[in-house]
Amino acid sequence: MIIGIIHVNRKKGRPSRCRICKEDISAGEVHAVVIMRYGKGQEAVFKLRATQGKAMTKKSGLKYRRLHLKDCLAMWLVTVYHYRSEARRERKGGRPPLPIMDLEEKSIRHKLVRRRAEVLRQINAADDNTRIVKLAHRLEEIQDKLEIPVTPPHERNLHRRMILGKVDRKITAAKEEQS
């Protein structure tokens, strides 16, 4: 499981608080910075905040945690792992849980999942191959932006499985005809 990019740095400037023990990480102290949201994920949150007039700096949307190297980093990793891991899935049953997301992340994911469903419906209803290929590209774009993919339907959900299968076949056929 990828949790983030770990940097080990000497604290510059003012002291910060450690995410785990809430004690200071003082200036000059070597500590861990785990960057949890960056690249495309950060871009998406940045854009969302910008449209809401909330993006203040270029770093807006970046998510990271500062932690003491001794004990705190390990404890934090175990906690994150626990929340995201299969242990929870087994305890709760059903699909693996999504990682804990803040409101912005949830809203972005929600929008993408809805857009994906809409494109799937459009492909299902379309019969023009040019349009199907175009929609298929849009679907791929949306899937790229979804940091955590949508889980495949359960065995029981026959209807959704049938639609997905049908859409898949339509895309393959349309692409073959266009090539």
Ligand SMILES: [Zn+2]
């Ligand atoms: Zn600490």
